[in-house]
Amino acid sequence: MNNHPAIKRDKPNKKTLKMTKSSRNIAWDILIGILTFALIYAILITAVSPEKHEVRVGDIPSEPIPAPRDVEDKLATQARVELAKLGVEDVYSINNNVSTSTITALYDVYNQMDDARQEAMDRIENWQAEQQNEQHQQADDPDYPDNGVEGTDPLEQGQEELQLEPDLEDLYDEDFIQDLKGLFSTDLSESSIMTVLTSEEEDLGELKAILESSIRGMLNEGLRPDELEKGKLNLTGDMQNATLPDELGLLGTNIGHNLLKPNLLFDAGLTNIEKQKVVENTEKVVYIKGQYIVNAGQPVTEAQMEMLAELGLLKDKLDFSLIVGIFISIFICLGIIVLYLIY
Numbered sequence: 001m002n003n004h005p006a007i008k009r010d011k012p013n014k015k016t017l018k019m020t021k022s023s024r025n026i027a028w029d030i031l032i033g034i035l036t037f038a039l040i041y042a043i044l045i046t047a048v049s050p051e052k053h054e055v056r057v058g059d060i061p062s063e064p065i066p067a068p069r070d071v072e073d074k075l076a077t078q079a080r081v082e083l084a085k086l087g088v089e090d091v092y093s094i095n096n097n098v099s100t101s102t103i104t105a106l107y108d109v110y111n112q113m114d115d116a117r118q119e120a121m122d123r124i125e126n127w128q129a130e131q132q133n134e135q136h137q138q139a140d141d142p143d144y145p146d147n148g149v150e151g152t153d154p155l156e157q158g159q160e161e162l163q164l165e166p167d168l169e170d171l172y173d174e175d176f177i178q179d180l181k182g183l184f185s186t187d188l189s190e191s192s193i194m195t196v197l198t199s200e201e202e203d204l205g206e207l208k209a210i211l212e213s214s215i216r217g218m219l220n221e222g223l224r225p226d227e228l229e230k231g232k233l234n235l236t237g238d239m240q241n242a243t244l245p246d247e248l249g250l251l252g253t254n255i256g257h258n259l260l261k262p263n264l265l266f267d268a269g270l271t272n273i274e275k276q277k278v279v280e281n282t283e284k285v286v287y288i289k290g291q292y293i294v295n296a297g298q299p300v301t302e303a304q305m306e307m308l309a310e311l312g313l314l315k316d317k318l319d320f321s322l323i324v325g326i327f328i329s330i331f332i333c334l335g336i337i338v339l340y341l342i343y
Contacts (some may be wrong), residue, residue, distance in 0.1 A: 058299055092267060098265070218234065223264055
């Protein structure tokens with residue numbers, strides 16, 4: 001009898017068997033978890049999803065379509081917001097720089113008036129000096145008629161024949177007036193400059209006070225660009241109501257019209273703030289749950305289509321908010337169950 005050597009077989013490693021079994025269990029656990037998740041998701045999405053509709057803009061449905069939950073009509077809300085914004089009046093703010101520059105320009109004109117009057121006074125003094133010089137020359141000239149006649153004073157004789165007062169129209173000729181116009185920072189006519197030169201100092205002082213008071217009053221209240229012509233009319237009225245010679249009233253009107261500027265200017269920042277307040281306080285257009293978004297027998301509008309799409313009521317549109325919400329809810333619930341079983 002032949003004795004065959006026994007074949008030695010290795011016994012399976014217990015640790016290897018345990019790991020293989022454990023791996024299979026984890027795989028089954030994952031598969032079961034996925035199937036469970038998919039089953040629950042399918043049940044919930046079927047139960048919760050609203051009825052889908054196949055409509056387009058302009059279609060006339062035979063049945064009304066209610067809102068499954070509250071939904072905002074964004075187009076209608078935007079239209080309401082835009083209408084409310086149109087009702088917001090523009091906000092204007094006083095620009096103090098304009099007020100200051102206007103009054104400064106007025107004082108400059110006053111100083112220029114004084115300079116022009118000084119130029120005129122110098123011209124008169126020069127004329128008077130020339131007259132006196134000519135008078136003395138005549139008195140010293142033996143060939144001048146009546147000089148040497150007994151009982152005749154040569155100086156008195158010269159005063160009778162020479163002008164005692166200048167002719168201002170001749171003295172203030174066109175060239176002189178044109179030179180004076182260059183002194184002024186505002187445009188004044190030749191007649192206005194003549195008024196400056198020939199008016200009494202007291203009357204000019206009263207004119208300056210009235211003109212400054214009128215302009216300051218309007219600037220303190222605020223003058224908008226669309227109110228400029230009205231402001232000029234008010235200034236003209238102030239000049240006419242003053243107890244001044246007509247030519248001085250006209251002079252003040254011309255100066256005021258040239259210098260008066262609107263200082264109540266449009267403030268875009270404050271206007272936008274007011275509009276934003278209106279936007280925040282404007283009530284949204286909302287269809288509450290159960291309210292008909294689309295009525296039977298009426299054409300579907302673009303705004304209604306947007307709401308139907310947002311609610312996931314269109315067959316070719318997915319309600320991502322519903323899908324994601326169900327997905328997260330199931331994931332959290334299953335996660336809690338797994339943690340409970342493990343620990």
